[in-house]
Amino acid sequence: MATIVMDRIGRLFISLQQIRQVPQMLNQVAPSMPGTIRDAEVPHCFRERFISTGYRPLHQNWRYYFLSLFQRHNETLNIWTHLLGFLILLIKLCHLAETVDFVRDPHSWPLLILVLSALTYTGSSVTAHLLGGKSELCHYLFFFMDYIGVAQYQYGSAVVHFYYAVEESWYGCVRGVFMPAAALLSCLSCMGCCYGKYCNHSLPAWVRKVGQVVPSAVAYVWDNSPVFQRLFSWSSAGDDPALIFHFGQVAFLLSCTFFFTCPLLESCFPGRCDFVGQSHQIFHVLLFCCTLSQIQASHLDFLGRRALYSRLHDRGDAALFVEMYVLVLLVCVSIVAFMMTNVKQLLQSKTKLK
Template identity: 70%
Template sequence: MATIVMESIGRVFISLQQIRGVPRMLTEAAPSMPGTVRDSEVPHYFRERYVCNGYRPLNQKWRYYFLSLFQRHNETINVWTHLLAFLAILVKFRQLAETVDFAGDPHSWPLLILFLSSLTYSAFSAVAHLLGGKSELFHYFFFFLDYVGVAQYQYGSAVVHFYYAVDESMHRLVNGIFMPAAAFFSCMSCLGCCYGKYCNHSLPTWVRKVCQVVPSAVAYMWDSSPVAKRLMLWSTSGDDPSLIYHFGQVAFFLSSAFFFSFPLLERCFPGRCNFVGQGHQVFHVFLSCCTLCQIHASHLDYVGRRELYSSLHGGGEAAVFVGLYAVTLAACMLIAAFMLRKARCVIEVEAKIK
């Protein structure tokens, strides 16, 4: 009996020794990360208003920026908010794929576009905030990619609203022009956002915000007009379960737009929102909630309004919208590539002057 007890104690002791060695093994596998720096130690185009600390140093190895996913810095929350949103949307897609025939039912393709565009924008945003601190050139590259994600998500929003949420009178009025206009506005939104970022060197902050906000606002008003009309007729809509979620997506989007445009919390508490509490973080949370409400509302419309949208949208129209989505995405990628080339020229000129 004593021998058994001693053997058990020995095994526990060995296990404790192994556990105590885990931190050392992790340290050897991933050397200590460089600390964050103040705003004065990074170029001005990396700085956020009223955020004084928590910036990652530039020109580190790629490994550092990937591992900074688990480090405390002023982009950590921005990365995780959209990373978690990506996972939530993916789980929702998996759930709906069990009941929705995305492959065989053309009427489900607009909903599929919304899923794809939502996953894309959340992934691109998470990557931009995670890796955009590598250098000035990669800052432009990843955030231009982020703006491509936003633009194609605007198209995804437009297609589900026009396909599932539009009523007969509005369909007669805008049929044939709604989706081409939505694609055009998406491209203009991408161009405005990229140009605003490109002008980091020369224009005041408010001018850059106008370049980014105005085209996106125009796109949003156009894309959401079918939903807006339905909400205005809420009292006569009867028992429509999707309307509460459409109202939710509008409320969340307007809230996110406010916090994107105005750094309210940072301004009220300057220097205290270096890690958490930034307006852009709140913007991410509200936009993610907007997307989840939008997906749920569009699914309810897909199920509950099938007779109406089947009569409004003829055969092959869903396939056309899928093709237009691909064209819009390609056009936005070309816009981002063009603006990246201009930004690279500016960087090279500044490097020669130095």
């Protein structure tokens, strides 16, 4: 037994050594990859508060930005936190598909929407942090796409909470209103985030954060109202295994909201968090933990509350919510297209001033 354990530890050590050699191998393959630069050398929209070094140079070829996945810079951990999250979500989806009939059971479609929306926001986040450094135009475009992913995730959260987590009393109050309002708030959240990013050049940082956080906060309160009601009645809920995961996703989301709005570590240790320790990195980790808790809670509700939600929702509701999911996506894409026209005009006017 001891021999087997030592053999596995030895193999793990060899694997870790091989992983550590990846940056050196990349340097041999692409020795011309430039190093990072300081904040004064990049446009204002790229600069993060209290992050002074580790910025990648602009206008390199695409290969450089893809290979920068393995380079040390101030976006490295922002990329990897959600890249690993994306892969974990793919594995989670495969595991769910083994027991959940996502094709023939319409009642499972809200759960599928949640997982797909989580994949969308993690994937778009990875793309934004990886490729958004190529140029100012790419920076705006990829981060606007990231905000589409956020809006989709907000809508996916609303669907599972209204479909699986809602109590009959709250369902009677908001039936016919809840999902249209959730769809509208998702679109407004996308618009607020895009406008805050667009005004990066002219507004103080706290004003931009307010523009990005307030619409998302209103959407969050509305989308989670069924969960809040469940949590408030915890003592009378009996043995409900989903409640602990609902509580976890609320706690994680409130925590990551704090780190999104407040660059705590960077402000306390300016210049020392350029690679690791950024509040946005912590925000990524907490948001992904929130997502995992939410998926687990929704899966447990899907399994344990079928008698209730199948009585509240007919088979056509799930199809309607899927159609609204597509509609939210199309509206958010239209918002991004409109904002990109403004961005192009802004960049053209800056070029003329030079």
